[in-house]
Amino acid sequence: MPQAFPNSDTPTSSDPFFTYEVVKTGKGDIGLRRCGQGAHTVVLLHGISSGADSWRECARLLQNDMQVVAWDAPGYGHSTSLAQAQPQAVDYARQLQCLLNELGVEHCLVVGHSLGALMASGLAKQHDPRVKQFLLISPALGYGGTDKSDQVRAGRFAALAEKGVQGIAQALPNRLLSAFASEAHRHAVTANAMKLNEGGYKQAVELLCGDDIYRYADDFPQNTLVYCGDADIVTPPEQSAEFAKRMGFRFDLISRAGHASYIEQPQQIADLIHQAMSNVRGVA
Numbered sequence: 001m002p003q004a005f006p007n008s009d010t011p012t013s014s015d016p017f018f019t020y021e022v023v024k025t026g027k028g029d030i031g032l033r034r035c036g037q038g039a040h041t042v043v044l045l046h047g048i049s050s051g052a053d054s055w056r057e058c059a060r061l062l063q064n065d066m067q068v069v070a071w072d073a074p075g076y077g078h079s080t081s082l083a084q085a086q087p088q089a090v091d092y093a094r095q096l097q098c099l100l101n102e103l104g105v106e107h108c109l110v111v112g113h114s115l116g117a118l119m120a121s122g123l124a125k126q127h128d129p130r131v132k133q134f135l136l137i138s139p140a141l142g143y144g145g146t147d148k149s150d151q152v153r154a155g156r157f158a159a160l161a162e163k164g165v166q167g168i169a170q171a172l173p174n175r176l177l178s179a180f181a182s183e184a185h186r187h188a189v190t191a192n193a194m195k196l197n198e199g200g201y202k203q204a205v206e207l208l209c210g211d212d213i214y215r216y217a218d219d220f221p222q223n224t225l226v227y228c229g230d231a232d233i234v235t236p237p238e239q240s241a242e243f244a245k246r247m248g249f250r251f252d253l254i255s256r257a258g259h260a261s262y263i264e265q266p267q268q269i270a271d272l273i274h275q276a277m278s279n280v281r282g283v284a
Contacts, residue, residue: 018056018070020077025098028080031072032099036063040281041105042273043096044070046192047114047140048204049172050260051076054192058262061270066277071099073119075200086206089122089216096123105130109280111273113137113262114235115208121216132280134224135273138235138259139243144212153209160198169193178231178258185264217247224249225276229257229264 018033033052042062044055052070059068074095075081082091096119100108110131112120117139123131143149159168172193173186228240230253237253244251254261254268262269 018053018059020052022078023099023102025095025102027095027098028074029078030074030095030099030102031077031079032069033059034067034069034103035059036066036068038066039107040277041067041069041103041108042277043100043105043108043110044068045096045110045112045116045119046070046073046076047116047260048201048208049168049176049196050113050189050192051195053195054188054260054263056188057266058270058273061266062273065274067105069099069103069105071096073116073200073204075197075203077195077197079200081197081199082203085203086210087203088211089118089120089207089213090125091122092119092207093122093126097126097128100128100130107132107280109133109135109273109277111135111137112139114259115140115204118142118207118211118213121211121213121220124219124221125216127219133276134220135276136224136226136249137254137261137269138228138232138240139213139226140208140235141214141239141243142208142210142212144210144215146212149209153205156205156208157202160201165196165198165201166194169196175234176258176260177264178229178256180231180256181258181264185260188263189260213243214246220247220249222248223279225272226251227254227261227269227272229254229259229261231257232259232261234259 023030052072055070072079117136226244257264
């Protein structure tokens with residue numbers, strides 16, 4: 001059973017919404033935040049420099065219509081790191097399946113942002129019947145099998161060694177957000193990145209550099225949706241559009257948003273999730 005986890009990642013008593021929990025599984029602990037109710041669930045997967053709490057404003061807009069679950073990926077927050085030093089997407093997916101089992105999720109829509117989209121590809125590989133649709137936002141394609149893999153890995157590790165988690169966190173808003181972002185958005189990006197665990201971050205870098213989303217091309221269902229911020233400089237719109245075209249998926253832009261579009265434009269993302277969930281309810 002999930003347990004409340006009293007720590008610095010728990011909201012203050014003045015804001016009890018989206019509280020932090022830890023689920024114990026046979027493969028370790030999984031931290032999460034959740035809210036809402038109902039038979040249908042949206043599962044939110046964060047990217048490499050973030051965590052469960054980054055989905056807070058989206059969750060607030062979704063809670064009256066569905067159950068919302070945002071996990072801390074293995075090695076993030078209070079989630080146990082993976083056993084593999086160089087994990088693949090399926091390794092993260094198996095942990096996610098353990099979480100779905102423990103929560104008793106029967107039908108769900110899975111939303112993956114950036115590296116969370118690559119993690120979602122591992123779940124697609126599992127062909128889990130509980131997953132009715134995937135929604136991928138600014139998907140990280142991965143560098144596995146490319147000549148950039150070693151360069152990206154070395155660059156990420158060098159930045160971590162030189163700047164530390166705090167230095168990386170402070171630089172992120174300029175990279176992840178558009179010129180339209182508010183100070184509150186910038187603070188949210190930094191605050192979430194400040195919670196990074198070095199070990200979990202390094203494992204995620206190995207996933208980014210060692211896996212390739214196209215390996216799972218035949219595993220994603222054809223109703224998968226792809227979106228990207230129109231001002232995204234991390235995974236530019238052209239890249240996401242090309243990915244969607246190659247995969248045969250529908251693609252559209254999130255207006256006035258950079259890479260972290262769900263932080264800048266939570267209403268737009270919530271509307272897309274609501275629309276996708278209406279389709280999920282029709283096929284569940």
